[in-house]
Amino acid sequence: MTDLTTDSLDLRHWLDEARTLGELTDVAGADWNLELGAISELNVKKERPNALLFDEIPGYPKGHRVLTCSTASAARLSSILRVGHEATHRGLVQTLRGKPKQWQAHAPEYEPVTVGDGPVFEHVQAGDDVDLFSFPAPLWHEKDGGRYIGTGCMVVTKDLDSAWVNVGTYRVMIHDRNHVGLDMIPGKHGAIQYDKHMKAGKPFAVAIVIGCDPLGYLISGIEVPYGMCEYNYIGAILRKPVSVVQGQLTGLPFPSASEIVIEGYAHPGDVKVEGPFGEFHGYYPGKAETAPVVTIERIYHRSNPIIMGSPPAKPPNDYSYSKAVMRSALLVDALQAAGVPDVAGVWAHEIGGARMFNVVSIRQRYAGHARQAAHILSQCGVGAYMSRYSIVVDDDIDPANLQEVMWAVATRTDPDIDIDIVKRGMGSKNDPMSIANPYKAPFNSKAIIDACRPYDFLHEFPEVAEASKELQQKTRARWEHLLG
Ligand SMILES: Cc1cc2nc3c(=O)[nH]c(=O)nc-3n(C[C@H](O)[C@H](O)[C@H](O)COP(=O)(O)O)c2cc1C
Structure with missing residues (x-):
């Protein structure tokens, strides 16, 4: 069901490209319980870390996979951002100059397009069938408070008093088979929308995309302006609108080729201790605190679904x-x-x-x-x-x-x-x-x-005691065999 005029953010298309570029490594047999997280953490410390696609995870059917390290090289990042192949860091930085400004300016032209169906609806869990443990969500770090199904995820929410849909990356911890904790820091757009609902005493609808084209979480994890929907911004990068389906429970939009989407409500007053979690600056910060609980009433997923993992840790880390x-x-x-x-x-x-x-x-x-x-x-x-x-x-x-x-x-x-x-x-x-x-x-x-x-x-400041650019160039050219 590929519509060429829209983009369903299909992770599998991107994986094919990463494989062709030699940027993807398959890993079989790693345990969700700390091993997969430790492998991913050590992998990104390497000079040229590939993306890792884990399969045959003990306790889970073959095909239930986890992807990590997807954005950790210049080559992959340039392919994710559709800016042509840039194998070097310098080339990528140069190519990206001024791009965010253009994407932001064009974003309003790329409203997402709602379609009736998509691969994400291949399997639906509802009511008592909902089971978050049917996916190999990793325990990423030794001192985490639980298994985090949401790291490289996109949390889709809607404003209380406007049509603004926000898509943000916030960590998501499994409490039990149908509840997750959602850690949105005050001031983040999802948190602002949540607060408005709580003040009005209304349930807050949430759909969490656990895997799609990494462009999705790359953009939902950066600061897109207040009031702008990340789907528009992504559309501007792709130069075509994102095709979305609507959740059967909440009506919230998510990419039609999403791997897994969990959907439910955060109810007023329903909070619970969440964390600790090994974070992006390299610590398990502070003490475990309460965070909104989302009661998951529906899970949609593709056959052989892939969790998009992006575990933080002491830098350099996954993202x-x-x-x-x-x-x-x-x-x-x-x-x-x-x-x-x-x-x-x-x-x-x-x-x-x-x-x-x-x-x-x-x-x-x-x-x-x-x-x-x-x-x-x-x-x-x-x-x-x-x-x-x-x-x-x-x-x-x-x-x-x-x-x-x-x-x-x-x-x-x-x-x-x-x-x-x-x-x-x-x-x-x-x-x-x-x-x-x-x-x-x-x-x-x-x-x-x-x-x-x-x-x-400025003009009296001491001169730098270093060979001038010209002298350096001349010397390098003549002594290349020595200086490289
Ligand atoms: C992998 C990953 C995990 C993140 N986890 C959190 C989190 O748990 N809570 C949070 O508030 N921000 C988190 N962030 C940062 C936000 O995604 C980022 O600030 C983003 O701009 C939030 O979206 P918003 O601007 O729409 O609020 C995370 C980012 C990434 C890439």
Whole structure:
């Protein structure tokens, strides 16, 4: 039932492509109970990690599979983003410059198209038949509070007083055969919609897509503007609308070729302890807290369904590379939209989970330019959540090269005047440092480090003691056999 004018976000089409590119490895016999998670975690620490497709998972029928590490290479990320084949990181970053701005601008032209049927309805569980344990949801890390069926998932919800459908990636823990915990951090769009329903005393409809083309969770896991539906944004990337079917229970839309969709309601007052969970910054943060419970009343799935797994952990982790690439591209756009000129580059470092340690390089044009860039980097819509260190460097420094960045911090700052601290910024209950913060709500403080040469001494600042570009080039050419 392939409709060429729409895209059903079929994971299996993408897997065929990944296999052809040599980017997919099959793994048979790994246990859902910690083994699959540990394999995935060690895999992404390798230099060139392939995507892993796990099958023959003990206790489950052959064909019930789990995919991990899908977005962890430049080649796969470029194929997921439909920007042509970019085997190198540098090529991908270059290709993506300005793209998020274009996708966002075109998103309104790509309303999802509702179709009557799709492969997702091949099997339906309802009433007493609903059993979340019929899928090999992994116990990812040793200290997790339960099995997380939702990591690389898309949580579909709707606003209370408008037609806005939001699609966000939030972790989903299985409580029992028909209940899950849903951890939406305050301020995230799903959480805003949930709060409105709870205040009005109304049940909150939820459909959770556990597997489709990885473009789905890649986009639902980044900051698409408030009020915009991620399906539109995905449509703009694909240059065709996403084809969706409607859930039989809630009417919520989800891709017609989804692998597994679980559907139900979060009822007012129904919350339960959820977590802990090994998170993207590398910790099991804070203490286990309560989160909304979703009572699952329907499960739809394809034959031989595939769970899209994307387990966080100490970086580099399953999705830290893709988040660094995506958030860096979004931050360049955000800075430009806020009127910051001459942005040479931005890098949201994997060591900070692409949130907590971000660097912008600029060609300084005027007094105050550097602080302006760094403060906006730290506070703009894409960057504010959990930002901790925002560093601005001159354009002779590669913002993605930690060695260079820290050299600039070490040699071009005077801590007394070059570090600004913003208090009571946007933090998170999932911040490992929240344990020591003095606030009653999830604030954090933010350091802005201006590691540019002081603008008022730009021309007197000591010259860099390094062979000039020309001398380097000439020397490399003549001594290639020695220098490589
Ligand atoms: C694999 C993965 C897991 C995530 N888990 C959570 C989570 O449990 N809770 C949360 O609030 N955000 C989580 N995020 C981050 C959100 O997906 C991200 O902030 C996104 O912008 C949220 O969508 P929204 O902007 O529509 O709220 C996760 C992201 C990824 C990629």
